[in-house]
Amino acid sequence: MLVNGKWAEKWHPVQQSDADGRFIRQHSGFRDRIGADSAKDFAAEAGRYQLYVAYICPWASRTLIARHLKGLENAIDVCAVDPRLGDQGWAFTGRDGSDLDRVNGANYLHEIYTLADPTHTGRATVPVLWDKKTRTIVNNESSDIVRIFDKDFGALATGDVDLRPAGLEAEIDAVNERLYTGFNNGVYRAGFAGTQKAYEEAVADVFATLDWMEGRLARADWLVGGRLTETDIRAFVTLVRFDLAYYSLFKCNLRPLSAYPAVRAYLVRLLAIPAFAASVRPDHIKAGYYSIAALNPSGIVPVGPELDYLEPLRAARGDCPSQTAA
Ligand SMILES: N[C@@H](CCC(=O)N[C@@H](CS)C(=O)NCC(=O)O)C(=O)O
Numbered sequence: 001m002l003v004n005g006k007w008a009e010k011w012h013p014v015q016q017s018d019a020d021g022r023f024i025r026q027h028s029g030f031r032d033r034i035g036a037d038s039a040k041d042f043a044a045e046a047g048r049y050q051l052y053v054a055y056i057c058p059w060a061s062r063t064l065i066a067r068h069l070k071g072l073e074n075a076i077d078v079c080a081v082d083p084r085l086g087d088q089g090w091a092f093t094g095r096d097g098s099d100l101d102r103v104n105g106a107n108y109l110h111e112i113y114t115l116a117d118p119t120h121t122g123r124a125t126v127p128v129l130w131d132k133k134t135r136t137i138v139n140n141e142s143s144d145i146v147r148i149f150d151k152d153f154g155a156l157a158t159g160d161v162d163l164r165p166a167g168l169e170a171e172i173d174a175v176n177e178r179l180y181t182g183f184n185n186g187v188y189r190a191g192f193a194g195t196q197k198a199y200e201e202a203v204a205d206v207f208a209t210l211d212w213m214e215g216r217l218a219r220a221d222w223l224v225g226g227r228l229t230e231t232d233i234r235a236f237v238t239l240v241r242f243d244l245a246y247y248s249l250f251k252c253n254l255r256p257l258s259a260y261p262a263v264r265a266y267l268v269r270l271l272a273i274p275a276f277a278a279s280v281r282p283d284h285i286k287a288g289y290y291s292i293a294a295l296n297p298s299g300i301v302p303v304g305p306e307l308d309y310l311e312p313l314r315a316a317r318g319d320c321p322s323q324t325a326a
Contacts, residue, residue, distance in 0.1 A: 001122060001123045002110055002113055002123075003121050004119050004120075005117070005118045005119045005120055005121075007108075010087040011086065011087055011089045012294055013192055013294050013295070014194070017198075020197055020198055021197070022189065022193065022194075022198040023189045023198070023202075025188070026123055026125075028125070028141035028144075029122050029140065030116070030128075030137040030138065030139050031139055031141055031144055032138050033138075033139070033144070033148055034138065034148050034152035034153065035152045035153075037152070038152075041134075042134075044152055044153045045156075046156055047132075048132055048133050049077070049129055049130060049131055049138065050076070050077045050078070050103050050129075051063060051077065051078050051079070051130070051145070052078075052079050052080075052101075052112060052128040052129075053078060053079070053081070053127050054126045054288065055083060055098075055279070055280075055281040055284035055285065055288075056083045056281075056284050056285050056287070057126050057127070057288075058184065058237035058238055059126070059237070060127040061237045061279045061280075062230075063129075063142050063145040063149065064078070064279040065236070065237075065275050065276055065279045066145070066150060066163060066230070066233060067149050068159075068274070068275035068278055068279070069159050069161050069163070069275040070149050070150060070153065070157040070158075070163075071158035071159035072149055072153060072158075072159070075153065075156045075157075079092070079101055079102070079103065080097075082095055082096070082098045083096065083283075083284035083285075083287045083288035083291070084287055084288060085288065085291050085292055086291075089108060089110055089123075089124050090108065090109035090110075090126060091107060091108050091109070092106060092107060092108070096284070103130065104130075104135075108124070109124045109128070110124035112128055112130060113128075115135060115136075116130075116135075116136040117136075127140065128140045129145050129148065143176075146230050147164065147230070150162070150163040150230070151164070161228060163228075163229055163230040163233070164229065165225065165227070168224055168225045168229060171224050172229055172230060172231050175223055175231050176230070176231055176234055178212070179238075180234070182205040182209030183213075183235070183238050184234060184237070186202055186205045186209060187202075187206055187241075187242070187250050187252055188250070189202035189205070190202035190206060190250050191246065191249060191250030191251065203251070203252055203254065206246075206252050207254050207255065210255075210263060213235065213260070213266075214261075214262050217266045221266070221269065223235055228273075233276075235266075236267070236270045237279075239257065239266075239267045239270075240280050241285055242256075242257050243256050243257050243305055243307055244282055244307070245285055245286065247305075249289050249290060249292075249295055249296065250289075267309060268309050271309060271310075271313070272312070277313055277316070280310075282310055286302070287301060290302070
């Protein structure tokens, strides 16, 4: 992480733990908006912003899906880091379908943080929404960036979808909270637990949340309000990584997704939507998670699993086999 603008130690996945070994995620530090609500002059302009992402990362993938659903692909550039986490965290290498940083010429993502704030202290996480004009970070919190794309770009956003419709906010917030605690962050709490107790607590939460989702999705196609909302994006990014990484590496292995027919059918439905499919790179997901040396010192990437629900992606692209190590 960065301490006073200096990269202080080798990268390690565990951000903070409590006395019982429970993983604690850091809060995001840059929380501005675009347009009228922005504290600085971050106007909604095509070509002005660059979104830094990692295809392995569920939080960054939320923002990729929102960008695509809102038709903002031409207005906002994307720069994807190398999926493998090294001693200096995320890097720009141009390897395996990742990008070089053409806007700032950085080698590591932490340089983007120190460009924005030369004395920054904190972890250098993706996603990052970067303003090329004032050369700073607008926002590094995925839940905000999804809403920025949904609401702040006005006529530049041509996609015909409202991810947080009026009247559904309270239910969206309640379901989001449940998903975050038990599922999105629940899998990380399992994977990065420092004690048996913390791990077992987290795994129980993960599967209780899957049981709950199964009940809800057996009765409805979407999680909230009978329509696609930001909540479905949140569920999707963790579901699509579940069998590929969380089941094995994070030891969330009570059951695979195939034990949840309604959840699995929902995942297949979402994968049929181009904005969702385009955000999924199984090769990056496996290479990235299995590069976390603290969890997988050998660095060996498993060959499997073969997942039939990812076959349509493979057929469409021909470049991202679900069962081939990157
Ligand atoms: N709350 C943040 C979390 C972002 C986050 O933790 N991203 C991970 C990747 S999945 C990261 O960049 N980790 C690098 C690190 O912690 O050093 C968000 O939702 O945007």
